[in-house]
Amino acid sequence: MTRRDYGQYCGLARALELVGERWTLLIMRELLARPSRYTDLLDDLPGIPTNVLSTRLKELEEAGIVERRIAPAPQRGILYAPTEAGQNLQGAVIALALWGNAHLGEQEPNEFVPPSSVVMALRATFNPGAAHGLTATWEIHTGDAVMYAAVADGQLATGVGPAPGEPDLVITVPSDEVLTYRAMMQAISNGAAELTGQQSLLEKFARVFTPRAATKAG
Amino acid sequence: MTRRDYGQYCGLARALELVGERWTLLIMRELLARPSRYTDLLDDLPGIPTNVLSTRLKELEEAGIVERRIAPAPQRGILYAPTEAGQNLQGAVIALALWGNAHLGEQEPNEFVPPSSVVMALRATFNPGAAHGLTATWEIHTGDAVMYAAVADGQLATGVGPAPGEPDLVITVPSDEVLTYRAMMQAISNGAAELTGQQSLLEKFARVFTPRAATKAG
DNA sequence: CTGCATCCACTTTGATACTG
């Protein structure tokens, strides 16, 4: 058994060997929310040392969980994005996040809400039934973050950043800081959001993204 | 931000702060499969340093994820067991294990199969529909491991160790080492298992525990 | 500016020995 391995032929042990080190799953959360450059990740994960980030990215790439892409014309540079194996991690990321939500407590003054965590919450609460037959694109502004969600053919596409196409409805939730998914949804249902576009799509939004109960033990 | 915290108000970050350190989730896998004594854990997690185990148990207890119990009469000593918060971790543990299963590759000579991982696989593949109206207790022997599964009222109770009551069917899968869930189920369906008890319950067993597809990304 | 590599102080982990 080397330092990094557990010597167990077990899915959990292997998962932890691959993505169990400090910062790794937070990096994956960022990349699942949007392909990012090295400096994007440094900005979105304040406190991560540069050498740790570069080591993690290297290891994830070697393991086939993340791939490097050449960023398209306007930006240039390298984009890191999850491979299919990396995308399959989302279920585990969401399961951990749901469990951790119950242990969040009050927000400390030095704690910020990562926009990627709001995107994960949108994916976790997506209700395919309510999205059936609906085609719509929402863009959400809260704090200085921009996120989008698009529904078509009962499928959800969501991420950090402006909507890929023209949004049908822009929802602006006024706030100094990025709000949690929960606070954001509450503000929206309280009518605190400013709307630009097809206002009728606001009700659909609340219906498409509905929290359900977390998984209990078996 | 202290060393251990991420400074993020996010379920994933909080989960990793609580159970993201090395060995922690493997300890939780063991405890989810059966309440264990300190020395049980040392045996079941070969390679874990004693000080790391005691530190982790202390932290998990402080966080309300694990609790100490006085072991009942025959054994004595201290039993560590998951609290309800700890039991709720099972969904995340299983999600990680399912993802890791895809990256297992071939079993290395120095790698062993933890019985607790087989129990997790039983829970992950439990099919409530097929268990409806069935009451049965199976005891499974493979390598030197013993596990049980009991179904009643459509509910599953399973863990490492002998069955709590008298098993209806004892399934012995001959093998030097503990087999993976997959290999075990294959051996059973190949008729390689020795049976003691109500042989008709073997077919039920295979029906109650059926793998389904893993969760894909959204 | 992006995308790292290097250096150093500090913390955590691993291995072993030892104790109530």
Add this chain to the structure above:
DNA sequence: CAGTATCAAAGTGGATGCAG
């Protein structure tokens, strides 16, 4: 049985340097 003590090795955090 259930840990604690000790120490070396490895990992992490923070600062800085630097090439393309």
